Amino acid sequence: MSDSEDDTPDKQLKIIIMGDGASGKTSIATRYSQEQFGKQYKQTLGLDFFLKRIVLPGNINVALQVWDIGGQTLGGAMLDKYIYGANGILLVYDITNYSSFENLDDWITQVKSVCKSEEKPPHMALVGNKVDLEHMRTVKMDKHQKFAQEHNMSSHFVSAKTGDSVSLCFQKVAAEILGIKLTRPELEQHQRVVKAEIVQYNQSDVPPKQPVTNQTKKSAMCSLQ
Numbered sequence: 001m002s003d004s005e006d007d008t009p010d011k012q013l014k015i016i017i018m019g020d021g022a023s024g025k026t027s028i029a030t031r032y033s034q035e036q037f038g039k040q041y042k043q044t045l046g047l048d049f050f051l052k053r054i055v056l057p058g059n060i061n062v063a064l065q066v067w068d069i070g071g072q073t074l075g076g077a078m079l080d081k082y083i084y085g086a087n088g089i090l091l092v093y094d095i096t097n098y099s100s101f102e103n104l105d106d107w108i109t110q111v112k113s114v115c116k117s118e119e120k121p122p123h124m125a126l127v128g129n130k131v132d133l134e135h136m137r138t139v140k141m142d143k144h145q146k147f148a149q150e151h152n153m154s155s156h157f158v159s160a161k162t163g164d165s166v167s168l169c170f171q172k173v174a175a176e177i178l179g180i181k182l183t184r185p186e187l188e189q190h191q192r193v194v195k196a197e198i199v200q201y202n203q204s205d206v207p208p209k210q211p212v213t214n215q216t217k218k219s220a221m222c223s224l225q
């Protein structure tokens with residue numbers, strides 16, 4: 001039998017999503033696996049689990065084994081077992097809830113205690129969720145960046161509600177773990193674009209600062225990234 005692409009075994013990565021209760025871990029997982037979002041909060045007891053196949057540049061097939069771990073597991077013996085063998089850890093907090101950010105120290109402590117003897121410690125990603133609620137942000141950007149730097153983590157902002165950057169976050173983490181560089185089109189493809197209408201002012205109210213060209217006439221829509 002000849003070698004074909006189908007014969008190539010997938011690379012398997014174990015990715016753990018952890019962080020305080022109600023920070024949005026299940027919502028991120030549901031958005032990523034099913035393109036859905038639910039407003040209702042239902043606490044995760046123990047853990048949920050799903051598998052997602054992705055393709056990275058170079059036609060590298062990757063099977064992501066994603067573990068969504070309930071916020072209540074912090075400090076429990078089971079958490080050590082969940083963390084063991086993880087290739088990547090998404091540490092999620094809610095940008096509108098300062099204590100969910102402060103408590104990341106406790107999550108990191110537990111991760112470090114499990115992974116201290118591992119030859120290749122997991123890639124750590126800091127994920128600020130609920131960016132659709134930017135107006136309610138209580139965790140300043142520079143705090144986030146400083147924390148990520150101090151703990152050698154990659155930095156991400158997502159919204160499980162709108163889907164903003166959720167897929168991009170997983171793609172980046174998988175690529176980082178496997179040492180693959182994502183191309184610009186790859187990055188753009190996974191970044192959800194939010195389209196916003198530009199308010200059309202009445203031309204007589206606002207005198208044009210420059211002559212109206214074909215190009216300026218066309219821009220009735222903009223993309224926020």
Ligand SMILES: Nc1nc2c(ncn2[C@@H]2O[C@H](COP(=O)(O)OP(=O)(O)OP(=O)(O)O)[C@@H](O)[C@H]2O)c(=O)[nH]1
Nearest residue numbers: 021022023024025026027039044071130159160161
């Ligand atoms: N506005 C907004 N709400 C969100 C977002 N993500 C999650 N939520 C809401 O936050 C609440 C908690 O979300 P969950 O995904 O259940 O939180 P969790 O971290 O899995 O919680 P545990 O299971 O207790 O660990 C729910 O009411 C969600 O609808 C988001 O990006 N934006």
